[in-house]
Amino acid sequence: MARPRKKENQGLPQGLICRRRRRQKDGAIVEYYFYTLANGKEKPLGKDKHAAVLETAKLNYEFQVSKKRILFIDVAKRYEIEIIPFKKASNTRNSNHQALKKLCMFFGDPPIALEDIEPQHIKQYLQWQKKNTRCRQY
Known part of the structure; x- marks a missing residue:
């Protein structure tokens, strides 16, 4: 205090x-x-x-x-342009692109500010991802 x-x-x-x-x-x-x-x-x-x-x-x-509000999509696009092509191996690049695609689908419609994302939103994203992932059973 x-x-x-x-x-x-x-x-x-x-x-x-x-x-x-x-x-x-x-x-x-x-x-x-x-x-x-x-x-x-x-x-x-x-x-x-x-x-x-x-x-x-x-x-x-x-x-x-x-004070400008920074959107999640802007940060994701910047990461995709500046980090992924130059600092990642090919397999990691592919998995990062897939993960960013899903993250942008969830947090980009409607766009949400980075500071507004809370733990409850992460939980909702994980549940949404689990629901939208189709597992093949052989």
Whole structure:
């Protein structure tokens, strides 16, 4: 469990922190607000708390809007183009193509985002695969 936020940071949105600094000239304490970016760097937002909170809301909204949803089919096609032909033996290539064909049939109609796939979907896929595989009995 993480430690609780400092008193001056409580009530601030996630990613926004307050740092208190003492001015050298007159000794007054000034608060500066920083927003922590995804890459671990910080963006200074100034001395005004309300302006910093508004800017944080804008940054969070832009980050959420810009986040692109990656579809399973896109990842499968990229794997098929970049990995299978160059890094696999011929028998493995054939089995990978067959497996990708089945995976794309299940997860591609309708297309599903990679982050939305959960363990229950994998279970449904395994049941679907078992049902659609015809075993010959001699």
